[in-house]
Amino acid sequence: MNAEPALDRPSDASLRAGRIVKAEAILVAIPFHSDAKPVWNFTGVPKNTFDTMLVRIETENGFVGWGEAFSRTEDVALKSLIENRVFPLIIGEDAAAISKIKFKLEFGLQNFGRVGPTMYAISAVDIALWDIAGKAAGLPLVDLLGGAFAQHVNVYASLLRYDDQEGVVAATHQAISRGYRHIKLHEVTYPEIAAACEAAKGLAAIMLDVNCPWSVAEALVMDARLADLGLLWLEEPVWPPENYRGLARIRAEKRHRIAAGENAGSLHDFAAMIDAQAIDIAQPDVAKTGGISELLKISTLCEASAVEFVPHCALFGPGMIATIHINAAQRSVPLLERLYCDFEAELYGGRTVPTEGKLAVPHSPGLGIDPDSDVIKDYRIN
Ligand SMILES: [Mg+2]
Structure with missing residues (x-):
């Protein structure tokens, strides 16, 4: 069937x-x-x-x-x-x-x-x-990658930046009501971050992604200030993204697990990050970092380096589908990132919209789902 x-x-x-x-x-x-x-x-x-x-x-x-x-x-x-x-x-x-x-x-x-x-x-x-x-x-892609460890992946709601307490708290409540048990914030100021953590207490784990806003000195101050909030990880705290020494300086404080990698280009950038002791969690993006082939190499490097492999995914097309397969093929079955928003039209007929914070791994050959040609026709801009 x-x-x-x-x-x-x-x-x-x-x-x-x-x-x-x-x-x-x-x-x-x-x-x-x-x-x-x-x-x-x-x-x-x-x-x-x-x-x-x-x-x-x-x-x-x-x-x-x-x-x-x-x-x-x-x-x-x-x-x-x-x-x-x-x-x-x-x-x-x-x-x-x-x-x-x-x-x-x-x-x-x-x-x-x-x-x-x-x-x-x-x-x-x-x-x-x-x-x-x-x-x-x-064969489905996951089978080419060695086979599935799971038939579903757990998804985390990666909230957009609200820059106001009421907005981020409402989105946190809504994501929890939709079944998400992991939520990532993109806030950069303490009141919004603390309010969302309070709203999620006991219901969902919170990660924080600030997208490289701070000098190392500023990041050290924020790292200390955020320490009691119980964040699952702190993502890209320092500018610029390739400031691996700066990340290592924050990581050395041991207050947070440090995540980074969405702005890297290849395996070799991850080798440099790991050599610098900059990260606990590697986040290559399949549509930025060289595709499925490169992510496989990076996952192997991570396994041999005691670094967690949790791909970045701010994608809604074939890159997202590929990431589902890649994650399902890892023994750790990493959380899948999905930006938290609702679309006017679905490229995959709703099959990439999580239910109870989960998505099924497609089992038809290849990526297992092709994009809807009518949606492409209606929303193609170039
Ligand atoms: Mg990020």
Whole structure:
């Protein structure tokens, strides 16, 4: 019995994937609602839409894979980079040669950035190729990664920034009423953080992500001030994100477990973080840090380094689906991050909306779910 809808793949699943014949970048922006005031303010321009930068790759044998590049604020520059710098390097390649294609892209584009949009684009291609590999094998991605430790992943509600006590407390109560038992705040001032912790007491664990606002000196003050709140982790307390010595200085106080990594570009950045003793929790993002292939390497490094592996996921497309599979394939089954907001339309027909703080691991081949073509048509902006 399989209630999952048909995927974009030929009926003869014994076919090899074949060569890549077509690649397309599709930028979708879907309005959301979160009660946060101001609405998500990523680059100084308040927005109430989230981007999903889809990469669709098609092979000569009719397989279609879907990937995602991290994107915000209707990023047409990223789309142009994907189309003009990345796609010409993959057309004609054997889609099964995932590592070889990834190396070709990374080596060829090394001068255009080892962190940032170039790596986001490479990440998207990697995810799409793994989707194709699963579809060609007739297996869900989680099985290609060694198999599932769980059929569901626990999700944490990653609240947007409210900047006011009433708003963050209301969102905390609502998330708890929807069944979440882990909630992450993006507040940066003490009254809001303390109020949300009080609201969640005994009902949900609270993590705090401040997104790199403080000098090391400022972070040390806040680290001490927050110490009694029982936070599960403190994420990215110092500026800039690659200030691993600064993170290590905060971590040395042993008041909080330190989480970071969403702004890293590759395995080697995590090696540097771990060498600096900067982190307790590594947070690579599958749509930023080199895709599924790179996250597998990072998870292995973490296992050998006594660092917890909890991927970052501020994604709503194939990157989120890939993260579900990756998390389910870890013995620790890390919590899945999902930004806490409700969308005007669902790219996956509601199957990525958690129930009681959980999401099922898709079991159809590849990522196991393809995005809804009608939603793409309605919300495509470029
Ligand atoms: Mg974060």
